Amino acid sequence: MAARHKILGGKVHLYKREDGRFWQCAATVNGKQYRESTGKDELAQAEDVAENWYYELRGMFKRGELVKPTEVEKTFAEVTELFLREFAALTEGQRRVGYVKRKEWIARRHLLPFMGDKPISQVNSGLIQEYRLWRVETTKEKLGRPPARGTVIQEIVVIRQVLKTALRRQWIAGLPDLSQPYQMNGKISHRAWFSPDEYRALYTFTQKWAKNPPIARCASQYVQLHDLILFMANTGIRPDEAARLQYRDVSVVEDDRSGETILEIECRGKRGYGPCKSTANAVPVFRRLQKRNQPSPTDLIFPKLPREQFNTALAQLNLKHDREGRVRTFYSLRHTYISFRLLEGAHLLQLAWNCRTSVDMIEKHYAAHIKTRLDASAINMRRGATNASGRPGLVAANDDSGDGAEEAA
Known part of the structure; x- marks a missing residue:
């Protein structure tokens, strides 16, 4: 090699091959060595490219997008199977059988067809948002209406539980943001009952x-x-x-x-x-x-x-x-x-x-x-000169204790 240089306290190595034009960069992250061409022949420019490249590698590691070389990354389907086996065994006697079966049905009916073959580290906020969009579009095509909000929430809960299974085994570095974008305050409605x-x-x-x-x-x-x-x-x-x-x-x-x-x-x-x-x-x-x-x-x-x-x-x-x-x-x-x-x-x-x-x-x-439950006498109060105790304050609208001096609230 014709030249070698270190930056960031020796965390990143820059070098040129004997027959090469551009500077190459190398760094070790999570026990694995990574190499990349900077595409620059000037050392100063190559240092800037290598520094940005290293920090991007670190960011990918923190997001769980890098795995050790000896590992074969688990797919979402593999982690889902592990979650379903654990969930059924560890909640036996604590959860209804139908509740456990519902988790499995959601996973096999909706989640695995969409993201089952994805590496678990790639199940991020962007992919989950794509899943929401896919569910709306496919359900509209089949039924003429989008899935119920509560239905999609149940499916996102299963995704979170699968990701937590991976997190406990350190297959991912952290959980992605699963919150619903563009979410508005939902209208609170009463439950269906019989008058x-x-x-x-x-x-x-x-x-x-x-x-x-x-x-x-x-x-x-x-x-x-x-x-x-x-x-x-x-x-x-x-x-x-x-x-x-x-x-x-x-x-x-x-x-x-x-x-x-x-x-x-x-x-x-x-x-x-x-x-x-x-x-x-x-x-x-x-x-x-x-x-x-x-x-x-x-x-x-x-x-x-x-x-x-x-x-x-x-x-x-x-x-x-x-x-x-x-x-x-x-x-x-x-x-x-x-x-x-x-x-x-x-x-x-x-x-x-x-x-x-x-x-x-x-x-x-x-x-x-x-x-x-609404008390009209408490609602229809007027601020009057005196109240029942003889002190200034609120009096009822039909209360004569204000001597006709009530004012509009």
């Missing part, structure tokens, strides 16, 4: 079915459907909790504070174990189930949720969608329970405890649309 009139129409209709089933061989399913609707609307339990509920989980008790006979329920489902107290209207439903089925303590109260009959009833009553177009399901009976309790002035914290959710969730998705 008092709609709920009355529904249980009246299913009561007629229970007495005169449209299909004789399915008589027991129609009876079960009617009791399930009444039970869920008077307890607020989730559909998966109803599906797991055994007779031994329910007790008929006298409530000391209200003086009513109610049900105390041990719920097991989405949030693990949690207690629940029903309204008094759930008691005759439970006793009717006991009398009809003559169960053992470990028998399921609702062995099968009759979704087909429920959807048929909603369709015949034109109640499958609410006025905003939201689809009603068995979950809507839980939403109905919460909304009815709010209409009757229930305490938010107590209601949240009873429904195994948070006050924030109830405030956002239920209480916002309950008009009876």
